[in-house]
Amino acid sequence: MSRLSDHNVILAKEIIARYPKQKSALIPLVHLSQEQNGYVTEDAMRHIADMIDVTPAEVYGTASFYEMFRFEPTGKYLINVCGTLSCSLMGADSLMHHAEQTLGIKAGATTDDGLITLQHAECQAACTEAPTLQVNYRHRYRVTHESFDQLVDDLRSGALDTEIPPHGTLGRNRQQIPADRAVAVQAPEDVTTGPAWIQVSPA
Amino acid sequence: MTSGTDEVPEDADVLEEVEADVLEDVAADEREEGEELEEIEPPDSNAVVINMNGKDVVARKGETVIAAALRNDEYIPHFCYHPRMSPVGMCRQCMVEIEGPRGPMMVVSCMTPVAEDQVVRTATDEVKRAQEGMIELLLANHPLDCPVCDKGGECPLQDQAFSHGPGESRYVEQKRHYEKPIPISDLVYLDRERCILCDRCTRFADEVAGDPLIHFISRGNNTQVMTFPDEPFVSYFSGNVVQICPVGALTAKPYRFKARPWDLSQRESTCTTCSVGCRTVIQSSRDELLRYQGVDSDPVNWGWLCDRGRFNFEAINSDHRLTTPMIKTEAGLVETSWRGALDAAAGLINDALAGGGAESIALLGGARGTNEDAFAWARLADAIGTPNRDAQLGDGLPAEILGLDRATIDEAANASTIVLLGPDLKEELPVLYLRLRDAAEKGRSRILEFSATDSGMTPYAWKSIRHEPGTQHNAVVSALADSDIAEQLAKGDVVVVAGRSNLADSADVTVAALQKLLAGVQGAKVLPALRRGNVVGALSLGLAPADADHDGLAILQAAADGKIEVLILLGADPLNDCPDADLARRAFAGARRIIAVDTFACESTQHADVVFAAAAYGEKAGTTTNLEGRVSTVGQQVTATGTSRPDWMIAIELGLKIGDRSFGSDHPLRGVSTVDDLTDMIANTVTGFAGLSSSTLVQQTDGVLIESPSTSLPEVSFAEAGRVSYDYRLVVSRKLYDRAVGTQMSRSLTNLASASVAYVHPLDLDGLGVAEGDDVKIVSAKAATILPIRPDSAVPRGILWSPFNQGSGNIEDIIDWRSATTDVRIERV
């Protein structure tokens, strides 16, 4: 369950082929799996490990270093409510309390219908617009209780579908690089000449 | 030298110096009188002079400041630095001051390479403040549960908090909490609260063992060492991480809460579980063996041990230990006195001598004991006059392999090409696997592997050549004709690691391939990959068969034919350890009398008429010889269990009892009273061991190499069996953990042995139309057995692989020692 889908396996192979060392494709493949399931599943990590010949522990260790990879089931929309200083001064605590009431869940949890995950976040670099939150990393500024409720209604009704893709989506357009136009990167140990723009004096 | 692997022992250098001196002396002797001596020292191109704390010290080019400091007795506190692994600068404890272009700067000495005229200060007030600050931070989240921590008393964090810490902490906040120790494997527990994130265990797993199954997970304050969920840290080398963890975060199940370090006494020794001969310290408390730790011997194990060698001390106190001699009566084996057992055994031998003559007496085994054990038994065999003796049970190679131009482990690990023509080293000679894997990973050597199935070394091999079992000689010939391979081999400096890769082939097949290889590669050296602990010592000291007509298999066949009156087993268990189990059973039925000398009760001792209880490893002193011919000491640390005695003593007492037919009145062994007498007698009488007296060996903790008289491999011929297309060719090889008594009697290792299973390629399994795990009948020309079958893509098509000696379902039953290869049919049941 929740290994990479057949479609994504094809994509994964294409991605792996772009690197001189297959291990280098680890992060892009973890992205791919998060896009597929909304979070990174254990099975996907095993699958990725298999494809690039590393251990699942290496995949998990590397991926868990990054905050934006999630390892628990995550709603279609991940709402991060900022709780750092400026937002805190401008009512973030009360906003979070309201959000918990409205959604009927505690911060860190996901609604029963699997639509929304709510969590605390640190400064979102929009302090002048406090209090702020992000939905799937899209900012919402000067959030009031009312505008929060409106946001939830819009998410539920699908009114924001065009603006906010499901959690994990990488982009609307996927880059396709045919093999003949790829840069054909060499593995570091195979590089024998210096870059053209650096004069290398013979040893 | 201590048990820690932190300090690379100086002995390596000492040894080099000694050798250099000797060489110079020799050279001086050879000089013509009056010849002018040139006194110019060649400048050492590797020397870099740096100034440390006001003194000039000589460092080596490319080494780090901390390495130069520690070698020159300037201590710099450290946690993550380990001389056998790459530096990472994780703990920041090793800060020192270095004079830079812009004045003094604080750097981590484990990441800073030495440079000519560098000025280093390791103990200024600023340095001390920095080091104290680091300790304070490391302790901020540390539980300080030293009173209940196994590491307390030998803990680098505890020690350095005292020597380089601030004494008090300003940290009053709540510490980080984790669930107290969680198992990360069957053998190792992890307490994340104690972990200081030094990256030693994770680096070891990745860099040294090649089993990166533990990793740092998460980040920042939540960083922790962890396995993947449900994928434990299953590694043959897991015990090493416990030894190198600088805190009590990693503990090993067999030792947890067994002793406090200050109650342990210890002695250096050499592991004799396999023939790598890793250097160890054996530690005990209240006369009970409690722990083995690796010692860094530069030419051998670099401080590492495999888990089998590290944890099998548990067997020594197990219920199956033989503690007193036994003798067979109507009521089965009953305990008896030593005098009773010796009289009985001497009687049996005298009867045999009177009846069938010396040829009717045979000795099997002797590779488990020390050099002294083997020597004493071999002298007894000489005295009796029997040619029938072998330290191998048809599972090795002819002893002549020891007389080829032999390579050392270091030579192999620095060779330009390492040719593997033998067993899966990871399974049979684990620490040799680590050394050779390192050679390949660091780019020093290219590995050319010949094998029938994938091995532990396959991922690191430059080229891995698959051959059908029994055709390796052909594979060698075509490989030599390949231009790539020929070019590589032509670079010279080739070491062949040769052993038995398949117990379902005859040894002749390997010998033929080795001959072809040596004929094709000029100057290649050979490292014999024979597995049993002291097999090289035993073979070199007189327990080698005179020829193939008197080797282990021939002896068993003679016994089966009723030609053996007395079969003496020296720590040998042929019923479980001979590739042809049926031959062993017939031999036991055909031998009139059996005398067994063993530490454990095993299947073979059950059949004996007289059983002598032998002292175990750790209970007796002596010397051992590893696969490269390195003789090093084995230490006695505890009293022998019950009334058990060392094998050599049993041999001598038995010789005295037999009387004139063995040890005549002037036999030299009559004068032996201590094991050192025997060591010295070996040094004085056996060529190749000259000079290896007990007093010399005690000094040379890295051991000394013996020389073997040069021999050539015996001529072999065998019928290349044609193959029927629906047949599978059988490969039977050893796993690290099997049903060998020493492993089975070690509580912590018992469950690690796999089960008897037959493996085929997944496509073959589909073709057979049986489901994974189903029982199938495997039929050879000789017999049939039933085993569950599983797919394994490491097994090429047309081959059936099954691990040796895993109990149930005996694959050994269907092997016929006389045929060169074994073909089987697989039938559904």
Ligand code: SF4
């Ligand atoms: S468990 Fe021990 S060896 Fe591993 S990172 Fe932590 S302190 Fe270092």
Ligand code: SF4
């Ligand atoms: S590799 Fe061999 S000698 Fe070394 S620890 Fe393991 S069993 Fe002992």
Ligand code: FES
């Ligand atoms: S504090 Fe909330 S965005 Fe900066």
Ligand code: FES
């Ligand atoms: S020993 Fe240098 S940073 Fe850890």
